[in-house]
Amino acid sequence: MRFLELARTCEQVASTTKRLKKILYLSEFLKSLEPKEISPAVLLITGQVFPESSDKTLDVSWKTIQKALHSGQEPLFHKELSITDVYHYFQEISKTSQRKKKERIISSLLTQAAEREKTYILKNFFGEMRIGASEGIVLEAIAKASGLPKEDVKRSHALLGDLGETAVRALTQKVLLTDIILFQPIKPMLAQMGYLLNISEEMALEYKLDGARIQIHKTTDITKIFSRRLTDVTNSLPDITALVQDFPESVTEGEVVAEKKGKPLPFQELLRRFRRIHDIEASTEEIPLKLYLFDCLYLKGKTLLNCDYTERTGLLSEFAQPFSVKRIITDNIKEAEPFLNEALKAGHEGLMAKHLDSVYIPGKRDKSWLKIKPVEMLDLVIVAAEWGHGRRKGWLSNYHLATKEGNVIGKTFKGLTDQQFQEMTERLLTLKVDEDLYTVYVRPHVVVEVAYNEIQKSPTYSSGYALRFARIKNIRDDKSPEDADTLERVQTLYENQFKYKAKRKI
Known part of the structure; x- marks a missing residue:
């Protein structure tokens, strides 16, 4: 199948806020795939590229992508990209550690892609599709397309740690994993x-x-x-x-x-x-x-x-x-x-x-x-950072903190040592997707454990809440953005505060 069809499906899914419609669009698309296309398609729709349990990475910086976009390279011949073609390119990118070689492969891929296709190829590099196709929604779409119970599909995925393989088993074999396979790690409870x-x-x-x-x-x-x-x-x-x-x-x-x-x-x-x-x-x-x-x-x-x-x-x-x-x-x-x-x-x-x-x-x-725990903590994702001034000049040090869904809930520059500021600056620059005069916007990848004194209502941030006296306690490299706390949990913590103090109507 042409990659263009995957891009069109992504556009459909992004066009609606209704969960059931998203599931319907995705399930119809999944049913139209050839067996060899299922795993790559599911991974590319979610922006994962590689399964959670895989040690493969693209390891591509924004600078490398920019160079590839402006390389001026033209392919010897044009052909329509298939889903498996695009996935093969991503695999080739992951195999090399040489920046120049990565740049050539990316340039070759992007010059063959139509504008609509290019959009979703780039989103996969950033690992952020922004179409509202969460892992949960994709699992429900797999269940709907296969006719299997959604709880069974979710359990099978937790045992496999591979969304693409889960889809293949459900759609082609109609047999789901129910037991642990040694040396195949399972998602923790x-x-x-x-x-x-x-x-x-x-x-x-x-x-x-x-x-x-x-x-x-x-x-x-x-x-x-x-x-x-x-x-x-x-x-x-x-x-x-x-x-x-x-x-x-x-x-x-x-x-x-x-x-x-x-x-x-x-x-x-x-x-x-x-x-x-x-x-x-x-x-x-x-x-x-x-x-x-x-x-x-x-x-x-x-x-x-x-x-x-x-x-x-x-x-x-x-x-x-x-x-x-x-x-x-x-x-x-x-x-x-x-x-x-x-x-x-x-x-x-x-x-x-x-x-x-x-x-x-x-x-x-x-x-x-x-x-x-005696003190409440939130696991939040860094989605942007501002250049510091004074003694923090030259460092990205005021971090924009967001929930799992991407809703910003506050900023902080507190909690890190000078060495950690330096290391975090270098790390965030490799995740850059955009920037303006003061702020660098990054792919949501780094999870931090944040302590705070209080959650307040606030019109300033997209979440509707703000953290009072937020400070970073730990950089949680053992957690992924999928492990970050949800806006629902923030709302629950906000309400729980009033078990012990008065609540004023706003």
Whole structure:
């Protein structure tokens, strides 16, 4: 199929705000595809290009794209681009690290594209389609096109971590994944925000660690470790691999924490370990990690997702007791409160409260798990940054913070060190999509954890809200923009403020 048809479908989807219409347009398009076109088409419509679990990247800067656009290169012959042609170009771009070669490939692609096609090709470079086709909508479109239940499609995708492959299975095989496949990372289950007063029945309370979430896949001979974003980080964590060498065939989940003298090191120190690809042995001594496990998802050939929390953690303790996260089981807030204070004193974030009968739902933020923190935080995406002045001159240092949907909720230049300002400036410039005299607009990629004193109503920002005294606590490279908090959560937090203080009508 011509890529032009994909571009037209994107225009249709962007033309309506109605969810059901978007799903209808996408499902009709999906039904018209040849089997080999399904995976590339789905990835290109969402602006992912490559699956979440893939380590491939385009690694293309705005400067490289600008050079390609103005290269003046003309193709030897013109031909209509197909969906698979465009995807092949993206694959070729990812294979080379040479800027000049990337520029030539991009130029060749863009000079063959019609203006309508060029728009959506460029949007894929920026990873921001802005047509309102979220992952959830695309999954529902796949379900509609295949005639399969949408919850089954969503679960299959959470087990695969590959939207394109999920579509292929649903549309061509009519068979969805229901069990874990070893060495195929699954999307982690997520928790909703909660409070100590939500503990109204017996629940398991665990330390909410100040670490990075990992998933360990193990057979007798092979160990693979995956990050929260489904990236293979095995080579960066040889010390963790050594710790689990005697584990049975299993998939376990937990966190690694960088610790010194029993106290967590800053989160950024931990991320240095995840990024390290050279001098690994030196880094294991410089930044020692401690392993904490809290769940067992697969054991000796059996998927445990539908087993309850009590059964899963019981099986985990049979072979991984030394690595178990600290926990208590209680229904008493008077017991929970000192346990929370103990976790905070130990340098961690707070508590996780889990219902004893909770099953594991990959990829879902579910109310059967609650995260309890003394200070509210928001995970937000940097979508623009302003050039600083005074001592911050030459740095991009006033960051525009947005929710998952792209609604700006405030700005801040607080929380980073001078070195982090410098590193963030270099990083954001590689993500630049536009700029004016004072501001650089970037592809939404960098997620930051933001503390604040209060959420206020505000007409200044597209969200309708503003953060009072916002400051960046952590740069969350372990999270993607899909993990950012939603506008709905901001609204809920705003309303929750009035449980403890008066609300004035505006």
